[in-house]
Structures are given as structure tokens and as C-alpha cells.
Amino acid sequence: MIKLDNLTKAFATASGSILAADHINIAVDEGEICMLLGPSGCGKTTTLKMINRLIQPSSGKIYINGKDTDAYDPVELRRSIGYVIQQVGLFPNMTVEENICVVPRLLGWDKSKAHKRAAELLAMVNLDPALFLSRYPKELSGGQQQRIGVARALAADPPVLLMDEPFGAIDPINREVIQDEFRKLQRRLRKTVMFVSHDVDEAVKMADKIAIFRAGKLEQFDTPDNILAHPANDFIADFVGTDRTLKRLQLVKVVAAVEVTAPQISIDHSLEHATAIMNEHGGEFAIVIDDAGRPHAWLAAGGSHRDGTTVAARSADLPGTVTVDDDLRTAVSLMFRHAVSWLAVVDEAGRFRGCITQNGITRLLGETYRAPGAP
Amino acid sequence: MEVLDFIFGNLSVLADRTLEHLSIVGVAVGLAILTGVPIGIAITQNRRAADAVLYVASMIMTIPSIALFGVMIPVLSLVGHGIGYLPAVIAVLLYSQLPIIRNTYTAITNVDPALREAARGMGMTAIQRLARVEIPIALPVIMAGIRVAVVMNIGITAIAAYIGAGGLGTFISRGISQTDSRQLITGAIAVSLLAIVADYTLLWVQHVLTPRGTRG
Numbered sequence: 001m002i003k004l005d006n007l008t009k010a011f012a013t014a015s016g017s018i019l020a021a022d023h024i025n026i027a028v029d030e031g032e033i034c035m036l037l038g039p040s041g042c043g044k045t046t047t048l049k050m051i052n053r054l055i056q057p058s059s060g061k062i063y064i065n066g067k068d069t070d071a072y073d074p075v076e077l078r079r080s081i082g083y084v085i086q087q088v089g090l091f092p093n094m095t096v097e098e099n100i101c102v103v104p105r106l107l108g109w110d111k112s113k114a115h116k117r118a119a120e121l122l123a124m125v126n127l128d129p130a131l132f133l134s135r136y137p138k139e140l141s142g143g144q145q146q147r148i149g150v151a152r153a154l155a156a157d158p159p160v161l162l163m164d165e166p167f168g169a170i171d172p173i174n175r176e177v178i179q180d181e182f183r184k185l186q187r188r189l190r191k192t193v194m195f196v197s198h199d200v201d202e203a204v205k206m207a208d209k210i211a212i213f214r215a216g217k218l219e220q221f222d223t224p225d226n227i228l229a230h231p232a233n234d235f236i237a238d239f240v241g242t243d244r245t246l247k248r249l250q251l252v253k254v255v256a257a258v259e260v261t262a263p264q265i266s267i268d269h270s271l272e273h274a275t276a277i278m279n280e281h282g283g284e285f286a287i288v289i290d291d292a293g294r295p296h297a298w299l300a301a302g303g304s305h306r307d308g309t310t311v312a313a314r315s316a317d318l319p320g321t322v323t324v325d326d327d328l329r330t331a332v333s334l335m336f337r338h339a340v341s342w343l344a345v346v347d348e349a350g351r352f353r354g355c356i357t358q359n360g361i362t363r364l365l366g367e368t369y370r371a372p373g374a375p
Numbered sequence: 376m377e378v379l380d381f382i383f384g385n386l387s388v389l390a391d392r393t394l395e396h397l398s399i400v401g402v403a404v405g406l407a408i409l410t411g412v413p414i415g416i417a418i419t420q421n422r423r424a425a426d427a428v429l430y431v432a433s434m435i436m437t438i439p440s441i442a443l444f445g446v447m448i449p450v451l452s453l454v455g456h457g458i459g460y461l462p463a464v465i466a467v468l469l470y471s472q473l474p475i476i477r478n479t480y481t482a483i484t485n486v487d488p489a490l491r492e493a494a495r496g497m498g499m500t501a502i503q504r505l506a507r508v509e510i511p512i513a514l515p516v517i518m519a520g521i522r523v524a525v526v527m528n529i530g531i532t533a534i535a536a537y538i539g540a541g542g543l544g545t546f547i548s549r550g551i552s553q554t555d556s557r558q559l560i561t562g563a564i565a566v567s568l569l570a571i572v573a574d575y576t577l578l579w580v581q582h583v584l585t586p587r588g589t590r591g
Contacts, residue, residue, distance in 0.1 A: 052496055054492070054495060054496055075498050075499075075500055076498070077498075078495070078496055078497060078498035079497070079498030080498075083493070083496035083497055085489060085492060085493060085496070087487075087489035088489070088493075089487075089489040089490050089492060089493025089494075090493075091490060091493075091494070091507075091508050091512075092490075092512065092586070092588045092589045093508070093511040093512055093586030093588050093589055094586075094588065095588065102497055102499075102507075103497050103498065106497070106498055106499065106503070136587060136588030137588060138588060138589075152497075162496075
């Protein structure tokens with residue numbers, strides 16, 4: 001979808017020419033988010049701006065959908081690519097609607113079609129069209145402004161989006177929210193996105209691919225999990241942080257680590273019956289299930305019991321459950337919070353699906369380290 | 376009392392002189408807008424050109440008006456207009472350049488670079504960027520320059536009465552030569568009032584032209 005082929009940019013300075021981008025090769029498939037990541041001055045923004053030719057490459061080619069972008073008129077090219085910048089850049093003299101409709105109007109859409117599109121996009125970024133269409137940018141909060149910025153970039157439904165640290169100036173709480181919203185939106189729209197960031201967590205959260213730059217060179221280009229599990233060199237290992245394995249936790253869903261070894265017993269069972277089941281399974285605990293299949297409590301193995309005691313009398317409350325779609329970071333955090341080494345997992349309907357254990361998670365994360373070719 | 380009697384006795388003359396005055400300032404500043412705004416925009420493209428143009432415009436401002444009128448007499452005599460309306464208009468046109476060019480230049484260069492980048496990245500041509508973003512945002516400051524030019528030149532035009540351009544300055548020059556304080560005071564008050572009224576009118580125009588989203 002987007003292919004950078006030996007893309008190079010040399011800037012002439014007083015002390016000679018500097019390579020801001022040095023033979024960059026990246027291929028991003030349709031519908032993927034590629035994060036360009038690196039410290040400031042590493043060439044990530046230069047690379048991004050060469051794609052819509054705000055910066056003219058010194059050499060190398062850019063292909064979008066297989067077509068060489070040099071074949072386009074730069075103005076036409078830019079109208080077919082969505083562009084979001086950190087400073088948002090909403091035009092203060094225009095209403096929200098006029099801002100969103102800039103590209104559609106440049107492309108010659110008629111007013112009613114553009115108006116409908118603006119309302120549709122506002123709803124898409126979770127702003128009420130009736131309330132916001134006629135407002136001016138200065139009447140909006142920073143988060144609202146960047147939502148409009150994203151809507152404006154999507155206005156003419158371009159297949160490609162370029163985003164230059166779009167959420168960098170938003171406060172951390174709103175940034176999380178807007179990142180999640182954008183992820184949801186992206187799952188529906190399947191744009192091909194080039195996204196500049198210097199925030200490793202943001203990259204791990206959003207990216208399908210990550211390209212890490214240093215001093216104009218592309219150091220590593222891979223999936224987030226591979227970059228975190230197998231950083232290509234010390235610079236990258238350093239850049240993604242010593243806690244990179246912890247960062248991988250948010251890439252893995254609970255469902256991947258679920259074990260179904262724990263025995264299930266009913267709340268109405270007698271303790272003898274429950275003990276028999278547990279002995280048969282050989283686990284250290286059993287999960288007590290209610291009639292609807294929801295995990296209700298847990299029962300420790302061993303321990304003395306008198307005849308006639310029910311499971312209900314001896315079982316303990318579960319410290320908490322996680323759903324199959326949660327990421328492992330949420331699960332581990334919950335484990336640490338309650339000082340437990342396992343958690344019950346439920347599906348969306350709340351039915352018991354199995355357990356995750358700290359050992360299981362450790363094993364799972366270890367697997368890719370032992371993958372072929374790993375150091 | 377004498378002054379009031381004079382004013383009410385010469386209302387129609389006063390009105391004629393006011394119109395003459397306005398015609399000189401209006402035509403000259405109008406032409407100055409047509410030249411100064413494009414020049415102000417053009418020099419945003421080149422720093423050295425901007426410095427040179429603003430330097431020349433500032434130099435013109437330092438020439439005393441009475442000297443400028445004097446210099447123009449022999450030059451414009453060649454085309455038969457050494458005195459009167461034409462030199463007055465040319466002088467006002469020249470004096471208006473600095474505030475208009477400088478404010479246009481400053482306003483356009485002060486447009487937030489992020490807006491320029493967004494406009495460029497979205498596929499606006501240079502002309503579209505100027506027409507849809509830069510000029511609308513710069514308009515209040517450009518208008519402020521025009522206001523300065525108008526108010527300042529209402530004063531300068533009063534002096535143009537000495538080269539026979541007419542206008543409210545006629546009352547002042549006659550008042551001096553005839554030691555007639557009634558005419559002198561009438562002229563002075565009329566020129567001041569005209570300047571104040573013009574200033575407020577243009578302030579209102581400036582407000583109307585300011586895009587709603589950028590109003591304070």
C-alpha cells in the first residue's frame with residue numbers, strides 16, 4: 001500500500017550535508033498502522049513529510065497503491081492523503097464544519113454533500129454534530145480540537161493518513177481516551193496510517209508495524225511484539241526501555257494465556273464430592289460455578305472437612321476476574337493488586353472460561369524468546 | 376459664540392470642504408490599499424526585499440509634508456498639475472504606504488506556521504492559502520494599518536490647502552493669513568472631528584471584517 005524505496009533526504013548545512021533520512025525502506029500493507037518512532041531529530045518527521053511531498057526527497061521513490069507519487073501533482077497528491085499534525089492547525093476563521101469541509105470543497109463537492117459528510121464525521125469522532133458544526137475552534141478544548149483535526153483529515157475518505165505526533169499535545173488522560181477512540185475508528189475504517197511518535201507506549205498500543213529511527217537511519221522495522229522481544233541492537237533495547245517485556249503484556253490478550261486445568265465444581269456440591277473432583281484433577285484449587293456458568297468463588301485443595309459441610313461454607317470469594325479480551329497487562333496488574341498468582345477468566349457473557357496463572361504468562365512470553373533465530 | 380455663528384452661516388461651504396477633504400483622503404488611501412496590500416504580501420516571500428521596501432516606506436514618512444508638496448510642484452508642473460488635487464492625492468498615497476505595507480507584512484508573517492503547514496498539507500495552492508486562510512486571519516491587522524493611514528492623512532491633507540487642493544485646510548490657511556480666529560478654529564475642529572469619526576467608522580468596519588472565530 002505504502003512503499004518507501006531507498007528514500008533519502010540530504011539537507012545542506014554550514015558544516016556540510018546532513019542525511020535526515022538515509023535510504024529508508026519500509027512497506028506498509030493496506031489497513032495497517034505503521035509507527036515511525038525515534039528520538040527527536042532522527043528523521044521520522046522528515047520521512048513522513050516526504051510522503052505527501054511537503055519535503056522533496058533527494059533520492060528514492062514512494063509508491064502508494066503501487067503508483068509512484070512523483071507521477072502526481074503535489075497539490076492533487078496532498079488532497080488524496082489525510083494529514084494530522086500535533087498543533088492541530090484548525091483554521092480559526094472557519095467553523096468546525098468549514099474546517100472539516102476544506103478538502104471536500106477543494107475537490108469540488110457540492111455544499112449539501114459536504115455538510116452531510118461533516119455531520120457524519122463529527123458523530124464518528126464522538127462529538128454531537130448539532131452542537132459542534134457551527135462552533136469555532138477557539139470554543140473547543142484541546143482534545144475536541146484534535147478530534148476535529150482527525151475528522152478533517154478523514155473528510156474526503158482518503159485511503160492513506162499521515163499523522164505527525166497527533167496526540168502529543170493532549171493531556172495524558174484525554175490522550176488515552178482519544179487513542180482508544182482512534183483505534184476503534186481504525187478497526188472500522190482500515191486506513192493505511194503512517195504515524196509519527198516518540199512515545200514507545202503509544203507505538204506499542206497503536207501499531208501494526210514499528211519503524212525505529214536513529215540519526216536518519218532506519219534501525220529496525222518489525223511488529224511491536226518482535227521489536228520488544230528481539231530488539232535488533234542496544235540502541236533499540238535502550239529506546240524501548242528496560243521494561244520492554246512488561247510492555248509486551250499489553251500486546252497479548254488474556255485468551256492466549258488461558259489454561260483450562262482448574263476443575264469446576266458446583267456451589268451445591270457437598271465438600272466430599274468437591275474434594276473427590278479436585279483430587280482427580282490434582283489442582284491446588286477449584287472454581288465454584290453458579291447455575292449460569294459464572295465463576296462464583298474458589299475452593300482451596302486439602303484442608304480438613306467435616307461430613308455434611310457444603311462447598312458454599314468453605315469457599316472464598318474470587319479476588320476479581322478478567323475477560324478474554326483484556327490484555328495481559330490488565331490481568332497482571334490485577335494479580336499484583338490482590339497479591340494472587342492466578343485469576344479466573346470469563347467471556348463477554350460472564351461465563352467461566354478458565355484461569356490464567358503467573359507461571360502460564362511467564363511461559364507464554366518466554367516462548368517467543370526461544371523462537372527460532374532468537375538470540 | 377462668534378465661531379458658532381460662522382459655522383452656521385457657512386454650513387454649505389463647510390460641507391463642500393469636508394467632501395473635498397474626504398475625496399482626497401478616500402481616493403489616495405483607496406489607491407494605497409490597492410498597492411500596499413499586494414506589496415505587503417509579496418515581500419513576505421523574501422526577507423531582504425521586505426527590509427528594503429519597509430526601509431524606503433519609512434524614509435518617505437520622514438519627509439515633512441510641506442517639503443513633499445514643494446518638491447512635487449516642479450515635477451508635476453510638467454504635466455500641468457503642479458498644484459491642486461493631484462499632488463495632494465500623490466502625497467497621501469505615499470504617506471499611506473508605510474502603515475499599510477508594514478501591517479500587511481506583519482500580519483501575514485505572524486500567521487501561525489502550523490496553519491500554513493496544515494493548509495499546505497491538505498492540498499491548498501499558494502493562492503488558496505492566501506485567500507482562505509492567511510488574508511482572513513490577517514485582515515484585522517491590515518485594517519488597523521488602514522485606519523492609521525486614514526487618520527494620519529486627514530491631518531496631512533489639511534496642509535494640502537497651501538497648494539490649492541481645497542479641503543478643510545482652506546479654513547485654517549485663510550484663518551492664519553486673515554488673522555480670523557473664527558475660520559481657524561472652525562477648520563481645526565472640523566479636521567479633528569473628521570479624524571475621530573473616520574477612526575470610529577473604520578474601527579467598526581474592522582470589527583465586521585474580523586472573522587467571528589478570531590474575534591477577541
